[in-house]
Amino acid sequence: MTEATLTSTSASPTARQLWRRARGVVLALVLLLVAAIVIAAVRSDARHGRLDPRSADPSGSRATAQLLADQGVSTRVVTTLDEARAAAGPDTTLLIAAPDLLTRRQQTLLHTTTERSDGRTVLISPGSPSIGTLAPGVTADPAVSFDSALSPDCDLPAARRAGSADTGGIRYTATDPGVDACYPSDGLPTLLRVPAASGSGDTVVLGAPDILYNDRLDEQGNASLALQLLGSRAHLVWYLPSLADDSATDAGGQSFLDLLPSGWLWGTLQLFIAVGLAALWRGRRMGPLVPERLPVAIRASETTEGRARLYRKANARDRAAAALRSTTRTRLAPLIGVSPAQAHAPEALIPALSARLDGDGQALLPLLFGPPPRDDAALVSLADQLDALEREVRIS
Incomplete structure (x- = not known):
């Protein structure tokens, strides 16, 4: 074995080879770093998020909060169930921005509190996971309305004064004849006012959040309807449910498996069976290996x-x-x-x-x-x- 042969067959990678191997990883790390910097810069400004009364984003609600402040209504943002329950009272409107994010236990505790507070509760786009607990007797229709601007077509004073508004979204059905059903779409209302069983409080169910958005507030009668629904009391508590809330993780002593729906457990079992069958199928051997002629001849030196x-x-x-x-x-x-x-x-x-x-x-x-x-x-x-x-x- 000559020195020239050793030099030509050396396996030590060169700097160029090392760069070719590592440039994909380096490029991915650079892109991740740039993305992290951009996300941090975007989140570092004063904007908060959707339906947040502190947010100036198009989907925020700072304009609504400022108009309410001009009318003497104070707005307070809370992110935990305990704060929302403590703030409920006869002179307070409690707005729940995302009711479907609440657990069943949170919904029950919140409904018990609001039922006794004699204040107003406003539910924004509650669906099937929450409407039955937060507003008993009301059900959400599976088919949503694709019509944005709708006419009041009801006797609710706030709706009649506001006129047409962008309430099209989730539609509801109520069993109580005393419920005010407004802004119907294909025969089903998209806004309900449900009087409390006892006391002077009520619950407003709004099928779409559009009337609260900054970029939609000046359209139709959105501003009028939003101010009347949220400004009937001196104080407005804006509840933004958060997954970081300790009450959301309180499972009442249940294990993780107890919280999983039965369909997920059966699906996982079927997945394991499918993986086992696939392994048996791919791992079978039908007799000894058979040599195959290569399409090209490989030199012995290679x-x-x-x-x-x-x-x-x-x-x-x-x-x-x-x-x-x-x-x-x-x-x-x-x-x-x-x-x-x-x-x-x-x-x-x-x-x-x-x-x-x-x-x-x-x-x-x-x-x-x-x-x-x-x-x-x-x-x-x-x-x-x-x-x-x-x-x-x-x-x-």
Whole structure:
């Protein structure tokens, strides 16, 4: 093995190769860093989010809060159930921005509080998960209204004064005949006012949040309807449910499996069965492997170089040295009159090789049957010595 051959088949990666391998990862990290910086910059401003009375976003509600403040109505934002329940009272309107985010236990506690407070509760787009608990006797229709602007078509004073408004969204059905049903779409109302069973309080169910958005407040009668619904009391408590609320994680002693619907458990079981069947299908063996003719011929030098790179990558100097010694012994055996069966037996190969080279054979034993080299330099030296030994035998 010559020095030129060693240089051409070196497995040590160059700087260019390292860059080609790592540039995809580096590019992905740079993109993640840029995205993180952009998100942090966007979130660092004064905007908060959808239906937030502090937000100036198109979907925020700062304009509504400012108009209410001009009428003397104070607005307070709360994010926990305890704060919302403590703030409920006869002179307070409690707006729940996302009722469907509340757990069943939160809904029950909140309804118990609002029922006794004699204040007004405004539910924004409650669906089937929450409407039955927060507004008993009211159900949400599965089909939503695609009509945005609707006419009041009811006797509710606030609706009649506001006129047409963007209330199209979820439609509702109420069993109590005393409920004010307004802004119907295909026969079903999108706004309800449900009087409390006792006291002077009530619950307003609004099928769409559009009348509270900053960019929709000046359209139709949205501003008039929003101010009348939210400004009937001196104080407005704006409840933005949060998943970080401790009351949302209180499962009442139930385990995680108890909180999962039964359909998820059955689906997981079916998934495991499907994975097992797929593993059995892909892992079956229909008899012994059959060799296949390759479409192209691979040069022996390429195969040797590929195996050498694998040895180099795995630091398998012992296997590389064993392959070199075994191949050398196999080639030397017929040259010195040793049968192929005894080519790897020291007691047969070393004496015949010593007689051919007129030596004592003391240096041949560790060369052909010695321990694996300590490092790459020792492996290269071993290859050179075996190559020189084979040339010497062929010449002699």
